Amino acid sequence: MNAVKKIVKAREFTSFLFLAGLFLVVGIINPAFLSVDNISACFNSSMVYTLIAVGMAFAIFIGEIDVSVGSTMGLSAAVAGTMIQNGSNWFLAFAVGILIGVVVGLVNGWGVAVMKIPSLIFTLGTNGILRGMMYLQVGVEQVNSLPKEFKDMSSKTLVGRFTVYYCCAVLLTIGIHFLLTRTKRGRYFIAVGDNAGGAELVGIPATRTKVTAYLICGVLSAAAGIIFASRIGIVTSLSGNGYEMKAVAACVLGGISLSGGVGSVIGAGIGAVIMASISYLLVFMEAPSNYDNAITGVILITIVVVDALMQHRAAVNNRHARLAARTSAVPGGKEGLEQ
């Protein structure tokens, strides 16, 4: 019973309800949508978003942000894609792609945690550098003759109609969720994001935790890049552009607060599915794909504004409750308050 209550009260449950409601509304408008094929397609197409949103969630947990995920993803896709295209060993290519993520993560972590530069600014700078390096790698041409086996990897299914990639992403997300909530080191991230100074005082290595968060973020976005290359099959010099903002949007939709210390990676995963589904749902609503951005914007703004108002209300109620408790403990206090 308690477990059920806990789940219902969780922030990500609201996001899940929202996703279910979205599917239901579209299903009522166009019953053809409600088939296993279509719904699993929504989940499968969210794979790249899921990985970068979970990575971004780490940066947001510690109260920072990483706007270089899009270009990290693009660079890793470009480098690994070129290597695979030229016939090198796949695992070597994957390793090089991931290595890019490690390096980017460490550099970002150094700048933000050690040099104490505002994260938005620093990652903006690395974003520019990486984007430029990507142009150097891809140039005017594109990586478009990837081997068929590599591209087919993305359509192989594992459980039911869910692809191997998506199942891996889900397992990874659940695994990370348990590491974050059930282990001591995992809880450091939330603690540092909630109150960095306090965390430092109770002996949590705040700097190291922040660097680790950026490292994970870099690695996950690099992995997303490799999957992107396999799924789309083409890498241009613009690939991954704008994904950083979509990742932030997915996190916010999943109930993660940008002020840090609140939320879970499961929420990020659900937010990613919402972000990926919107354009797919529009097809079934027979609306032109022009609506995509406008609807994303409206949903995003509505959710955060409602959330902020509810939080404000809860804070005011808490304060009243505290005040009432304090004054009723003192003889005549309550009357005094009422007067």
Place this chain on the structure above:
Amino acid sequence: MSDKTPKLGGQNGLRRLWNGPNFRWNLFLLLLITVECVVFGATNSKFLSLTRIFASANGDLTFWYVSIFVTFVMITGGIDIQSCSIVGLTSIIIGVAWQDFGMNIWAAAALAVAVSVACGALSGFFVAYCGVQAMVVTLGGSFLYSGLGLLVSGLSSTEAYKGISGFPDSFKALTKTKIFDLIPLQMIIFLVLLLAAYLLLHRSKYGRKVFLVGVNPSAAEYSGVNSRWITMSTYILSGLAAGITGVVMTSQLGTAKSDLGGNFTMTIITACVLGGTLSTGGKGSAIGTALAAISITLLRFGMPLCFGINKQYLDIPIGVLLVVVVVGRAIVSNPTVIAWVGKLRGKGKEAKAGA
């Protein structure tokens, strides 16, 4: 400031100016611009032609105009990443209102600017009065307004990718006019905007309030400043600037398109930060941002011209510039480093006194 205290004499006045807010940083930016001019000019003499520089600046007007007013937003501790989509929205509204609804071109432009102000006000309202993080609201705004731009372009009989063109000459003349046959009118508009921003930010009560809200919003509230309204007003200003940019860019290109704003978001933030604005709020200057924007444009213009670097690689030097500047500032403002430099200076003075 020195004219108010004539007793202190020239040298003190200079010292005051020297210690004044942002003066040294602006001097550094001027130096940067000079170095750019010298290096690029020495490599390729074609660089040193005002006509060419102005022509290249015309392509970068979006971030020149907008970043001056995004500085206001950043001083209050917020951030604005929606301006580029407002520029596009403004442009397409001008086009559709003129072509498909038969409005006078100037009325259409006024309508578009009014919409851009409303867009800024909407986001500002959510940030100031609902307490949502500025980053999230303007992120949502950037999706929303670029989406609206696409929807508006759907109302037109012209296909979206072609853009609406064929504007009357009087409208195009706005950007074809050159003062003394040299300075384009866009530059004059830029100077007027800059002057307005400077007066608002550094020479008016309103500007003081903007800074106060950035330093400490509660303190501002307790000292009688309507900090919510001040916060919201900065978003209105940046929306207005985006609207003006949309009008000028539409006139300059002669085409109304919904993606006219391009992807200058990161460049705008870079210009603000390079100009000495603290992203945590409370510090910044309009002049600094303008100088930073000019230096970025020179870089974007000079690199391909003088070193044959492909335009697409330009993100690298701008990114490096941003990282180097923020790391450098972090090192310089580090207390241990300041103490160390102070010690060195002290020793030097002692040595002099001893000699």
